[in-house]
Amino acid sequence: MSNRTAVSRLKQDYIKIKKDPVPYIVAEPLPSNLLEWHYVVTGPDDSPYKGGLYHGKLVFPREFPFKPPSIYMITPNGRFEINKRLCLSISDYHPDTWNPSWSVSTILTGLLSFMLENTPTLGSIESGDREKRKFAYNSIEHNLKDKIFCDLFPELKTQCLAEIERRKTVAQPPPVIQAAETTQTLPPLVSFCLNIGGVAAFALIVHYVIQSLEME
Structure with a gap:
């Protein structure tokens, strides 16, 4: 019945x-299995989790809603340990504070709220904002390796793939733009001389022309 x-x-x-x-x-x-839910938190823009996608799961007991679920985070994030039950007032660590009227939405709202805090608890870890931003950046590739993430959240999978392609484009060096030629075109004879002998050959031609003019 339960x-x-x-x-x-x-x-x-x-x-x-x-x-x-x-x-x-x-x-x-x-x-x-309806008793196992998976969730994805999108890092809010005003937090060090911006740009990150954080996959986790809720495992509900057969006695739900009279007993709370276990809560796990799967994607490395800098706030919680991964694949470990989290000790929250809305999790199975605290059945004494659980309220049967709380829904899945309530649980997920509470999880995000606690994620954005720095309050320590069993299953939490300490890290700086810089490290959290690095986890946020790496979360995209990490989630693409997770079959459950890709199967349950195809739209987010597509979003992750698009982000990977965007990063590749940004990482490519910009195309080399050659400067326009500003020098005047040289006469054919001078250009020919420069090509075959450089400046020395050009000097000989000039000397020859001057001698020819003097002979006249």
Whole structure:
């Protein structure tokens, strides 16, 4: 009975989250297991996570919504350890603070809020803004290696591929633009002399012309 209740409630939450999305977050359950949801946080522009995509998962117990889910982060991010249960007031680490009225949207909103803070907890790590920005940059390629990410979030996969191509374009050196020729065209004879003998040959020709003029 409890599993049936959990599935029924999660279906309702899925409809709700599709109708009213959580800012900066998308979420999808596994087609084969409604008790395991995967989410992706888009780093807010006013944070060191800007430009990053952070994949994680929620694992719901059969007793949901009467018991809270386990929360994991999969993409390296500089705030949480990866693939480790996170100790949050909305996770299974604190069943005493859990409220059965809280939905998947509530859980994800709380997760993002805690991610943007610096409060330490079990499963959190310390890093500076510079390191977080580096994780944000690297998250694109990291997520493309994750089959579940690519399967559940095809639009984000396309977005990541486009970003990789953009980076390749930016990394290429700009084309060399040759300066326009500003020197005057030399007479054919002078040009020929410069080509075959350089300045020395040109000097001999001038000397020859001067001698010819004196003989006249």
